[in-house]
Amino acid sequence: MDQIILRSAAGPLSGSVTPPPDKSISHRALFFAALNRGRTVLQNISIAADPLATRNLLESLGYGFVQEGGALVKAAGAAHQYAAHQYAVHGELSLHCGNSGTTARLACGFLTGERGTFVLIGDDSLSIRPMERVAAPLREMGGVVATTDGRMPVRVDASHPVSDRVMLMEAASAQVHGALFLAGLRSKGGVLIRRTKPMRDHTIRLAGAFGLETPYTDDNGMPIDEVVAATIDRDVELRIPGDLSSAAFFVVAALIVPDSDITITGVGLNPTRIAFLEALREMGAKVHWHATGDDAEPVGEIHVQHSGMMRGIDLGERVHVGTVAQMMDELPLLALVGSQVAGTTTVRGAEELRVKESDRIAATARLMRSLGVVVTELPDGFEVTGPQEVVGGGAIDHEGDHRLAMVAAVAALIARAPVTIPDPDVAAVSYPGFWTQLEAIAPGVIKGAV
Ligand code: S3P
Secondary structure (H helix, E strand, C coil): CCEEEECCCCCCCEEEECCCECHHHHHHHHHHHHHECCCEEEECCCCCHHHHHHHHHHHHCCCCEEEECCEEEECCCCHHHHHHHHHHHHCEEEEECCCCHHHHHHHHHHHCCCCCEEEEECCHHHHCCCCHHHHHHHHHCCCEEEEECCEEEEEEECCCCCCCCCEEEEECCHHHHHHHHHHHHCCCCCEEEEECCCCCCHHHHHHHHCCCCCCEEEECCEEEEEECCCCECCCEEEECCECHHHHHHHHHHHHHCCCCEEEEEEEECCCCCCHHHHHHHHCCCEEEEEEEEEECEEEEEEEEECCCCCECCEHHHHHHHCCCHHHHHHHHHHHHHHHCCEEEEEECCCHHHHHCCCCHHHHHHHHHHHCCCCCEEECCEEEEEECCCCCEEEECCCCCCHHHHHHHHHHHCCCCEEEEEECHHHHHHCCCCHHHHHHHHCCCCEEEEC
């Protein structure tokens, strides 16, 4: 599809939506499955482009996954033999990470435990994203990881496993934490990782599902995780929950389209991921959630209703408790919500947004402006005062960023004039099936697709 034209919702949104499988958990489940000498059965693994990049990378290394019914299975077997074989064949292996920052960062850590020399590359957007954040601490651990002026290509020469037990104080992101964790599992001595701010904890939960305990000590409220070198050898079956960051698009859609009332099912409700829902509730949203099960990760339902006039929120004060970091992927949506509520919404401490798939601070402000909404860019966030009308009436530019394309689609539901979204397939980076689900929950909004 070249483009899609969306008109505003003709009536309330109703029904239920099951979001696609969680991307963060899928990446990690694939890496742990590769390390597992036992059999791993992954139910509901993501087929979005990003986790597929991780699967492709692991398959290039010789780790075999097969589809059995609805599940992706990695058979039992000593994983390192595959890699040794690949190394003998290729000498140096070039690995393409597509658009996926999580693939690239986690792979840097994982590859330190492989045998061989690897060169990580990515698409145009990934190629300009910072890689030293993960390369530097891995080098500190003894890994041989070299970036190209801080970016890709990244060369990981992993013929020597990382050694020594090192205290790393600056693991600033969940991707970096995951990389160090994966490196630690195949290091000589293990690694101590200090989490410098609250972050999603999927790596630790998945390690637990694969039989690994991660003891931690509390360092002034921040955990220091103790990762010891370990062999994973057990049969594991896991079901990946739905992705809360994907569900967030429909949560916001229901909040802003009058009289809407929808239920989101099978969604992951990990406490380190629900900060966005908590912020919405504080803004006056009628949004409720409850867990219905827990299989390594809590999973459950979200019920959301159109919420009348909500109020702005100041997230500037929360920088230090991590709330902003824990809703990083949902922040562009908050710019849209902020434009529909009374008063000012302020986001600070979100400079990480500038190095996502796009400079998401600048690109969000530009996107909203093209929809007729004023969002003020701040160095580390943004400010928006509502209520404002979403005008629409032309083509937006999502700048190749999947999340911005979907923000524009949600905004289009309340726009005065139709909104044209070029290259809508970009949504499949995280949300295959997004447009079909949008049409199901808001019949008639898709005016045309070419
Ligand atoms: C992710 C962590 C977050 C998030 C990204 C996925 C992960 O980034 O924005 O989409 O799976 O670890 P940080 O590494 O900046 O926390």
